[in-house]
Amino acid sequence: MSWLLPPHASSYAADIDWLYYLILIITGIAFLVVQIGLVWFIIKYRARPNGKALYTHGFAKAEWIWTSVTAVVVVVIGLLSAGVWDRIKGRDSIPPGAIPIGIHGKQFEWHISYPGADGQLGTGDDLSIRNQLHLPLNKPVVATLTSEDAIHSFFIPAFRIKQDAVPGMTIRVWFQPTDTGTFELACAELCGLGHYRMRAVVTVHAEAEYQRWLDERGRAAAASPTALLQR
């Protein structure tokens, strides 16, 4: 079983992966120090006949060393992380001109809406499709997450993005796909008996192809408004 992360396909995924590996290395060193230390002490200081333990109540200097080293390391991890977090989820992090997409969780499916020709969500010409998220390559997308019933969680592992969709709240989250192909969108928050199959397919197209797909679907929807939601 691998501690390595699977391939990623979004603009900020590399930052998250970098932090993950940094923490993996730091905690890996701490892990080795403690476990090797324990095994060494177990062997070296095992009871011997007439053996005598060292009578000491500890050294203040040692306490200061491991307290301050730990404190410095975690503060550095915290500072490095705060910037990345702010770029991904901060209130002002959404790139200007990001394409708006509506994601509405409902037991146990994702209703995804795309803006029509006006480029705006919530107007009459929106296109709505179940369990299919289509995205253009290398364009920032801002998803507006809402929920009909329980709390759902919007999770695309390949994009390293997760955000709860909470009923009564409107939460915006952005991402930018960097690879074409298909990926999976999962619900990551227990939402009822069908939680395990609340899955959607994410397709990332080259930009021209995305536009073609959107126009095609838009025309089909105009011809038969209910057809897409029914399939």
Added chain:
Amino acid sequence: MASTAAVVHEPALEHAHADDRPFIRKYIFSTDHKIIGIQFLLMSLFFLLIGGMLAMVIRWQLGFPGRAMPGGGVLPETMAPGGIVLPEFYNSLVTMHGTFMVFFAIMPLLVGVFGNYLIPLKIGAPDMAFPRINMASFWIAVPAGLIMLAGFFVEGGHAAAGWTGYAPLSANPELTGVSLGQQLWCVSLIILGLSSIMGSFNYITTIINMRAPGMIWFRLPLSIWALFITAILVLLAMPILSGALIMLLFDQTLGTHFFLPAQGGQPLLWQHLFWFFGHPEVYILILPAMGMVSDIIANGSRKPIFGYTSMVLAIIAIGALGWGVWGHHMFMSGMNPTLGTGFMISTLLISVPSAIKTFNWMGTMWGGNIRFHVPMLHAVAFVSMFVIGGLSGVFMATTPVDIYIHDTYFIVAHLHYVLFGGSLFAIFAAVTFWYPKMFGRLMNPLWGKVHFWLTFIFFNAVFFPMHGLGAQGHMRRIYDPTEYEFLAPLQGVNRMITISAFLLFTAQIIFLVNFIAGWFKGAKAGPNPWQDNGLEWATPSPPPHGNFPVTPHVYRGPYEFSSPLAVDDDYLPQSRKLETDREPAVLPAGD
């Protein structure tokens, strides 16, 4: 008065020698803290077994989704028709596994059992400050457990919203199809909360007022320090949960809508209330374990604990910082992201006192003359496993990394390294260590070692690979991982984990048999089988009613192993008076 009871010699003597209470007052409705501790032990071991059995069903479904479970035919149609687990039953399973393990197994094992059993004995008191309230706290916990069990047999099945009971899933029966089960879940936990509150103010009062002469604060064993801080956390945290549960129950039954957004309620309010209780709860589940492991490691190493004062300060720091980190459960919840950064920093800071404790345990073993009795094996395993659980916590504490691993098997691995690798190994250490004091007999050491090694190996075989599953993005609480293409390659690992889990469960039968057999057939222990310094070892095993024939006087701290003052032995009991020792003031410090 309670505070003077500890120093009055005559009544204690009388109790010790003439115990003519009828059976029912002595063993059933007993006010003796030792009997109540043992009652809690039997109850929580029963629920530990129930929680473990639920875990086996969960693992079967994850390893072999959609296949009939061997022996699953005994389950009713509403749970597993033909032995195949239903998704709605699976959700009840994960909910109740967590609920039973946290509230009815680990928490009472640490706080109910050892809080009760150890506090009066280790501070030199004849009993708790409020013995009848103590009895009530146990007899309130029993119906709470029965109500929780009853939920499996009601229409609609048991609660299925996770042990964290997130609203609105838990608040609106239409979303799960569970109504009565979820209500019983609330009622049971409200009652159990009352039991915990009764226990905790009893512990606090007893520790403050009833310490034997000479038992000043900085001579208290670390187990008692940890239980003291834990009791404060319980007293302050449980009412928050009870309040939230009452609101949830009202949402379900009276048509209120605290957590229902359609009528203006706030789902996130539940999460804030739950985790404001829930994170101190995490420390309630680990601090007593840390305290008892400290006692056992000093005993096993035959050395004074390394850095006693910094150990005490670390316990207090963890207890205090624990109130300011609850938001780290909610990074993905829609909470203001700026708040997330604050919670990340406070959470990372908790690694500092945790690291202090770890290095001090290692410092205690360094230069020791280590005896590997069964409690010591479990205690060292605690340190080793707790470190893994603590280090994996850094990943989740870091907000950007948490975006990816939140709600995956990474967190499942982390919490089991802390609660099983940490708390449960400490419980095995503590049960085997104080068993001879409780029952006057020793558990079989050979079978104890066999149980330890099998548990240690299979525990790691079950939970270590889960980090990897989480790193691949495997979500938690999903009924059938094969629904997802990206999870399909991980099915082999899931099967391996399942088989290891069955072996882990089977190994616990050894412990169970050893526990029961030791009661009747174990070797006689004598008062002090581990050659320890604590006051409890200066009285017979099991101690008489009233604990000490004569109230002990305390002349030193609890960890004076290998002291140059101890001429013949490598230990020096707290109550042994040397020629150079002065008599302590008769009233304990603090009065």
